[in-house]
Amino acid sequence: xxxxxxxxxxxxxxxxxxxxxxxxxxxxxxxxxxxxxxxxxxxxxxxxxxxxxxxxxxxxxxxxxxxxxxxxxxxxxxxxxxxxxxxxxxxxxxxxxxxxxxxxxxxx
Amino acid sequence: xxxxxxxxxxxxxxxxxxxxxxxxxxxxxxxxxxxxxxxxxxxxxxxxxxxxxxxxxxxxxxxxxxxxxxxxxxxxxxxxxxxxxxxxxxxxxxxxxxxxxxxxxxxxxxx
Numbered sequence: 001x002x003x004x005x006x007x008x009x010x011x012x013x014x015x016x017x018x019x020x021x022x023x024x025x026x027x028x029x030x031x032x033x034x035x036x037x038x039x040x041x042x043x044x045x046x047x048x049x050x051x052x053x054x055x056x057x058x059x060x061x062x063x064x065x066x067x068x069x070x071x072x073x074x075x076x077x078x079x080x081x082x083x084x085x086x087x088x089x090x091x092x093x094x095x096x097x098x099x100x101x102x103x104x105x106x107x108x
Numbered sequence: 109x110x111x112x113x114x115x116x117x118x119x120x121x122x123x124x125x126x127x128x129x130x131x132x133x134x135x136x137x138x139x140x141x142x143x144x145x146x147x148x149x150x151x152x153x154x155x156x157x158x159x160x161x162x163x164x165x166x167x168x169x170x171x172x173x174x175x176x177x178x179x180x181x182x183x184x185x186x187x188x189x190x191x192x193x194x195x196x197x198x199x200x201x202x203x204x205x206x207x208x209x210x211x212x213x214x215x216x217x218x219x
Contacts, residue, residue, distance in 0.1 A: 006150075009148060032206055034206075034207075034208075036208070043198075043210045043211065043212050043213065044151075044198070044200075044208070044210045045210070046207045046208065049206070049207070086150065086151060088208070090202070090206050093158045093164065094138075094139040094156070094158040094202065094206075095153070095156060095158075095164070095166070096139075096141055096153070096156070096200070096202065096206075096208060097153060097167075098143070098150055098151035098152075098153075099150055100148065100149060100150030101150040101151070
């Protein structure tokens with residue numbers, strides 16, 4: 001079975017502070033991992049994927065197969081980063097599983 | 109450039125009533141999904157269709173049925189709605205790149 005765990009439901013930081021949103025996964029094969037973001041009253045959209053190894057809006061995420069983690073990081077949070085963040089795993093037969101999400105609030 | 113279109117956007121049902129949520133994508137994607145989003149529960153997979161002609165259960169399929177009508181359309185049916193099915197429902201699709209594109213959601217209330 002494939003599973004995605006986001007241990008923090010809520011995360012609150014001040015503007016300019018570093019932020020790390022945790023994601024752990026369980027999957028027997030080689031996973032395809034993603035971070036999606038949902039801004040207020042908008043539909044979910046892709047933030048980044050592990051295979052591209054790119055930085056989007058200052059966010060990065062590294063796949064650690066040993067720890068089965070895919071944490072999302074940003075060195076200096078901005079107020080516009082406030083949103084719900086979902087970690088997702090695409091596994092066998094294109095099954096796409098999401099974590100429960102972390103609501104990030106960046107305070108001024 | 110519609111992407112993924114869901115209808116309706118809002119719906120109120122009485123317990124026991126039935127309804128079908130419609131979803132269509134115009135990106136020629138093979139895979140389509142139905143999720144429900146509840147506070148504190150994140151996105152839970154109800155059913156998905158890896159390709160035209162196939163459907164599979166997700167985490168929470170009970171009380172729902174799906175139909176992959178063709179490559180574009182994937183509908184979700186509630187045969188006998190229950191208050192526990194009050195939720196926001198999202199349809200999504202993925203292509204070869206595996207990036208998921210989402211519809212705008214359907215807010216369903218069962219009273």
